[in-house]
Amino acid sequence: MGRKANPIGIRLSITNDWEDSVYFKSKDYSMYLNASYRLKTYLINCYKQYGLIRVRIRQERYFYRVVLETEDSGYFLRMIKGRVNSLNTKLKKLFWSDIKIVVKQLDNPTYHPLVIAYKLINETSDISIKANVKQIASSLVGVSIMGLKVRYSGRINGSDMAQTIWHIEGRMPLQTLAADIRYASVNIKTSYGISTFKVWVCVNVFQTQI
Structure with missing residues (x-):
């Protein structure tokens, strides 16, 4: 990797x-x-x-x-x-x-990555995480931000092995240094162990002239 x-x-x-x-x-x-x-x-x-x-x-x-x-x-x-x-x-x-x-x-708390992460933690269960992420992404991407990526890892639904759920919507040019990408990582304690929410938010991609 x-x-x-x-x-x-x-x-x-x-x-x-x-x-x-x-x-x-x-x-x-x-x-x-x-x-x-x-x-x-x-x-x-x-x-x-x-x-x-x-x-x-x-x-x-x-x-x-x-x-x-x-x-x-x-x-x-x-x-x-x-x-x-x-x-x-x-x-x-x-x-x-x-x-x-x-x-x-905060100037724009709606699409701050920590706000999105806490919202997912408070309102999301293991079963409905995909639905909630898609709902948040559809309400923000194309309206307030250009892209959203969420990674949720842990023992989802009490599985024996840790799993990872990804959801990407819109543009997320991580290799572009001029892109205004905001990132947050939050650990939460569940009955099955520690799970992690990682959120990337692409606010804007600045165009540079050569």
Whole structure:
């Protein structure tokens, strides 16, 4: 099969940017990675049910800005209104430096790969996964996006061996570096073991003139 390149990493500085923007000396970088992992894991596990999609960290001059990207910022703020003080206290324990929290709504959450993955996880059973993927693809491909690819792997329907279900619709030019392709991978725990959803979304293919 050969080695595969991550569709996000290979397009850094072309169509994608770094998830975090921080600067550390080499001896302190491992400490930052550990703290940021604990911070992001805590936030995602606690507030994913309220529409939290992704957490980004930006380094400012005297503090770190933690950006919470959500599907609906108004709904998210209403749900955590009574937990702001406890949230700030908890985050200061997880992250050693001063931080400021900013809630940001995604520009187009409908076709964000993480939103699609969570939607499939919440609304899809092993039996109806193909039908739900086709329904989502038919509503987005050709209207909002150019292509969608979904890969679901695991012990589907409790089978003895792991299986993989693929669905591709529209254009998905993974070899074109100028293509705006967004990717997400989510692991879920089922009664039969861990299953994985991988979603590729082709938003646009930029035409370059030679």
